[in-house]
Amino acid sequence: MKKISRRMRANLEKIQPTLYKPEEGIALLKETANAKFIETAEAHISLGLDPKYADQQLRSTVILPHGTGSEIRVAVITKEEKVKQALEENADIAGSEDLIEEILKGRLDFDKLIATPDIMPLIAKLGRVLGPRGLMPSPKAGTVTINLKESINEFKKGKLEYRIDKTGIVHLGFGKTNFSQESLLDNLKAVYDSIEKNKPAGAKGKYFKSLFISSTMGPSIPINSIQLKEK
Template sequence: MAKIGKRLKKAVASVDRNKFYALDEAVKTVKTNATAKFDETVEIALNLGIDPRHADQQVRGMVQLPNGTGKTVRVAVFARAGKADEALAAGADLVGADDLAERIQAGEINFDRCIATPDMMGVVGRLGKILGPRGLMPNPKLGTVTPDVAGAVKAAKGGSVEFRAEKTGIVHAGVGKASFSEEQILENVRAFVGAINRAKPTGAKGTYIEKVSLSSTMGPGLKLDVPALVAALQG
């Protein structure tokens, strides 16, 4: 069994495992406990009352966090001619067509988000077995297959986060950095949970958002008061 360091012991001791925290108190505690030698990511996990194996209980979408993620996002764009120029001007890291596809097939996958113009999907479609399992396949429902490549690149760079429920019905994501102010993290968490709440599928019955926890990369998780959190969003 791995030994628990003094830093983590102190962080764990500061958390009441049986308590359901108000969001503002949870954020304050998570920031206090994020004492690693790097800027820890603030992570959220939601347990949803869904069975993603059913088509009418899938939860997937994109949300723009008001304060970004604090992470540098590398963006690849499949586009030609003028659209390629627009993507580059907007800050895309990689832009190409068949040449970009060849690089990806050769194992060069050094990007975090992939965007394509609609006319490029014939090329991108051949990469499904490579991009799909990595969650990088462009999708019109997520705004990553679009003629507005400049807007999509800016959104990706500015803090848009994709979410998708796993087989167990859990959604998790990074919602900022420990160096963010409490208010910035609060705003990002509210935006993320609000997007999940709005994405409730038609087949979901009973309690939709069952559990929510907040933590930093190296810190203990805190359970949030879900009814209060949802009520605040609706209020």
Template sequence: MAKLTKKQKEAAAKIEKNKLYNLKEASALVKQVASAKFDESVDIAVRLGVDPRKANQMVRGVVTLPHGTGKDVRVLALVTPDKEAEAKAAGADHVGLDDYLQKIKDGWTDIDVIVTVPAVMGKLGPLGRVLGPRGLMPNPKTGTVTMEVGKAVNDIKSGKIDFKVDKTGIVHAGIGRVSFDADKISDNAHEIIQTLIKLKPTAAKGQYIKSIHLSSTMSPAIALDPKAV
């Protein structure tokens, strides 16, 4: 096991062992324990009482964070010519179709989100092996397959993120930067937690929100009290 650096030890010492923090406390603390020279990402990890292997317990959704993610999300709009101007006006970083499909086929994936229209989905099927593992395949459920291309691009640029429970039952999401005010980190975390609560599958039994942890890119995780969010 790698030894902790002096900064990592100092950060860990600020977090009380076995204490469950409320959201406001954790949001302030995650700023205090961040020690990197860059603006670290603030991430949330929520362990759910679901079995992701069962279709009726899959948790997936979208949320618009009130204060955005602090990240410049690179959006590719794979659209027909009649939608290109709309996508560009909304701020899409890349707009086109066949030329970008070829680039992806050749291995290019230097983007964060793809927005497309229903008529193009047939062309994306063969690229599933490239896009799927990277979480780039557009999906109507997350609003990335739509005729309202401009709105979709604008929403993503404004802080809309999609999330999905992983095979271990955990939802991971980036919810801001350590440069954010603690209140903004708290607001963003609260928004995604409340969204997850609303998405509780009827088939899920027992405790639904099992644990919540807040951390920055280089800091130890801070445990939250699931009952105090």
């Protein structure tokens, strides 16, 4: 049996067996985020979806009003004549077939990879490298686009991709624990609204089954998701 630290035991004692109002849950998240580094505020949302069915898939993006709190390194793969433009639009890395070869050899010093549609046929061979890391460009994720400026800026400012896992749960970070309570609440509300807006056609029964928030090293806090809808 895994030993629970004194810090975690003290934090767990603060959690009551009840659904917290969103603002109360976030206040408790900040209170229990007492590790020796600035932790990420995480949301774990169980949905009434079975991802083995095509009409119950969920994959989309959300722009967090107050960003993620992390510096996002954006790479762009495009045709040679557009590489300079991508760098001028604030991409950290940009290239064409040369960058594709570098990635095949192991270069992965970026958090988001954007591609223009005209280069996509050449990117197919990167699937085995990028797929397991969730970095493969996709139109649904907003990472295959002709509008490089808008896409780069959105991801830099806090645009997040999310998807349902095989158990029907969405996991994502919605800020840092040193954000204000109001900023974290705004970000969590944006996540809720995005998931609601992108509800798959095949969803049946109760859509939001449960919503828990936590800091990276903190305990899970159950949230009344209905009250987010009312915000």
